[in-house]
Amino acid sequence: MINFQAIRVIYKYEMLRAWNTLLQTIASPVISTSLYFVVFGAAIGSRIQQVEGVPYAVFIVPGLVMLSLLTQSIANASFGIFFPKFTGTIYEVMSAPVSFFEIVVGYVGAAASKSLILGTIILLTANLFVDLNIAHPFIMVLFLVLTCISFALFGFIIGLWATNFEKLQLIPMLVITPLVFLGGSFYSVSMLPPVWQTVTLFNPVLYLISGFRWSFFEVADVSVAISLAMITLFLLICLALVWWMFRSGYRLKQ
Amino acid sequence: MQPIVSIQSLSKVYDSGHQALSSVDLDIDEGEILALLGPNGAGKTTLISIICGIVSSSSGAVSVAGHDIVRDYRVTRDLIGLVPQELTLGAFDTVWNTINFSRGLFGKKPDTAYLEQLLKDLSLWDKRSSELRTLSGGMKRRVLIAKALSHEPRILFLDEPTAGVDVELRQDMWKLVRRLNDSGVTIILTTHYIEEAEAIADRVGIINEGKLLLVDDKQCLMQKLGKKTLQIELKQSIDELPPELANYNLEFSQDGSRLIYTYDTDLERTGITALLQTLHEVGLSLKDLNTSQSSLEEIFVRLVNTR
Numbered sequence: 074m075i076n077f078q079a080i081r082v083i084y085k086y087e088m089l090r091a092w093n094t095l096l097q098t099i100a101s102p103v104i105s106t107s108l109y110f111v112v113f114g115a116a117i118g119s120r121i122q123q124v125e126g127v128p129y130a131v132f133i134v135p136g137l138v139m140l141s142l143l144t145q146s147i148a149n150a151s152f153g154i155f156f157p158k159f160t161g162t163i164y165e166v167m168s169a170p171v172s173f174f175e176i177v178v179g180y181v182g183a184a185a186s187k188s189l190i191l192g193t194i195i196l197l198t199a200n201l202f203v204d205l206n207i208a209h210p211f212i213m214v215l216f217l218v219l220t221c222i223s224f225a226l227f228g229f230i231i232g233l234w235a236t237n238f239e240k241l242q243l244i245p246m247l248v249i250t251p252l253v254f255l256g257g258s259f260y261s262v263s264m265l266p267p268v269w270q271t272v273t274l275f276n277p278v279l280y281l282i283s284g285f286r287w288s289f290f291e292v293a294d295v296s297v298a299i300s301l302a303m304i305t306l307f308l309l310i311c312l313a314l315v316w317w318m319f320r321s322g323y324r325l326k327q
Numbered sequence: 328m329q330p331i332v333s334i335q336s337l338s339k340v341y342d343s344g345h346q347a348l349s350s351v352d353l354d355i356d357e358g359e360i361l362a363l364l365g366p367n368g369a370g371k372t373t374l375i376s377i378i379c380g381i382v383s384s385s386s387g388a389v390s391v392a393g394h395d396i397v398r399d400y401r402v403t404r405d406l407i408g409l410v411p412q413e414l415t416l417g418a419f420d421t422v423w424n425t426i427n428f429s430r431g432l433f434g435k436k437p438d439t440a441y442l443e444q445l446l447k448d449l450s451l452w453d454k455r456s457s458e459l460r461t462l463s464g465g466m467k468r469r470v471l472i473a474k475a476l477s478h479e480p481r482i483l484f485l486d487e488p489t490a491g492v493d494v495e496l497r498q499d500m501w502k503l504v505r506r507l508n509d510s511g512v513t514i515i516l517t518t519h520y521i522e523e524a525e526a527i528a529d530r531v532g533i534i535n536e537g538k539l540l541l542v543d544d545k546q547c548l549m550q551k552l553g554k555k556t557l558q559i560e561l562k563q564s565i566d567e568l569p570p571e572l573a574n575y576n577l578e579f580s581q582d583g584s585r586l587i588y589t590y591d592t593d594l595e596r597t598g599i600t601a602l603l604q605t606l607h608e609v610g611l612s613l614k615d616l617n618t619s620q621s622s623l624e625e626i627f628v629r630l631v632n633t634r
Contacts, residue, residue, distance in 0.1 A: 167379075326382060
């Protein structure tokens with residue numbers, strides 16, 4: 074038996090939280106995406122012209138979307154579970170007839186949904202600046218959904234792990250943001266010196282961006298199958314971690 | 328009758344090594360008001376938290392309505408409502424949203440009529456659209472109670488319901504607890520205020536340093552442990568106690584005008600008649616007599632200090 078009501082109210086509560094901070098939720102990604110377009114697309118794009126046959130301003134769109142998806146999925150999900158822990162209201166969830174599965178579906182589902190909406194908004198915004206053609210819409214959506222879910226899960230893990238606000242920011246700032254910027258969001262790996270090309274292959278985010286970009290332009294740094302395998306692997310690792318955390322009551326139960 | 332909550336040799340050692348509970352056994356009957364009385368840090372909150380599923384136990388077992396709280400947690404938690412000690416509430420939610428959230432969390436379908444009545448009973452209906460952060464402390468406490476009752480539990484745990492609450496609000500809280508109890512809800516409350524246990528509980532459990540020292544009907548407890556004192560005021564002061572009175576263990580005030588006799592109401596012979604007789608025989612005349620019974624507070628202090 075699954076407590077659907079619990080999933081419903083957690084999901085609704087989390088979505089409502091975004092609705093109440095609508096300006097922050099929608100305006101900030103739209104503004105930052107526009108800024109990236111102005112700075113990268115106009116300033117740098119006027120010098121680079123084309124990357125692998127794609128105009129530079131268009132080429133950076135998938136990277137931009139991924140940049141926001143990754144950071145926002147993590148931010149949303151980590152805050153969603155960290156805040157009740159911080160204020161103490163988590164007691165209610167813990168004393169309710171709710172399984173770990175239902176808690177995860179509620180919180181992570183809401184965070185992933187928000188990211189998905191955000192990704193769509195960014196794509197629409199980008200479409201105002203450049204002409205976007207999506208070669209493989211189905212694969213594109215698949216990447217979008219998988220990324221939102223896995224990184225929302227990852228954020229959820231961070232939120233469970235964090236014991237203060239500093240820790241909450243630590244991994245997104247020191248790990249995720251550098252990985253995204255160095256993962257070929259704004260360039261093709263082939264533009265790097267050979268040594269750095271090899272180093273970049275150890276960056277998991279590269280596979281994400283490459284695969285996602287392939288779904289738009291059929292241009293990729295690594296094969297799309299490897300990209301899909303990598304994101305699936307990451308999803309499985311996160312699922313296993315969450316399962317273990319709840320199983321052991323990690324940072325929730327004393 | 329099967330107890331609604333049955334706790335068997337429950338122990339809890341925190342990761343820090345602190346032994347919060349040691350081998351607690353307790354049966355709670357359906358429909359009663361049980362007060363768990365103890366100083367801060369006695370283990371009251373830990374005990375409640377384990378039953379509600381917030382803290383896991385180190386050893387021992389708890390069953391609610393015959394179901395194990397770990398294996399059948401969905402059944403047991405469904406029966407339980409918890410009002411925490413701290414005023415832990417979101418800041419920006421409205422009263423109405425937060426109680427609907429609570430009800431859903433416990434797997435119950437939305438029921439506007441029930442929740443409306445609940446808010447009216449708790450005098451919160453006017454505040455249903457207010458954000459929680461705008462409410463006073465007393466109202467927040469009632470919102471927490473509304474949340475705990477939103478899924479129609481049969482057992483309500485109140486952790487320090489009147490901590491930091493003024494006298495008038497405390498009276499209201501007691502009335503509310505009695506009303507809930509009259510409607511059939513079993514109530515377990517923790518408190519470190521003796522008056523509170525004395526005022527509303529049917530049974531009192533005294534807990535200190537993780538041990539349940541005793542549980543008994545409040546009346547029995549006071550009778551069993553309650554010593555009565557008889558104060559005898561004399562017409563004329565005396566300098567020393569007549570030897571005939573030596574057997575009565577009398578205390579005797581400094582100015583020699585008052586004698587204090589301590590006796591046990593439970594005994595067949597309280598010794599009062601004999602004492603009065605002796606007083607008469609030695610020729611002391613009495614001005615006034617006064618008896619008093621020790622309060623729960625004195626019992627409590629005695630228990631906590633002697634064990």
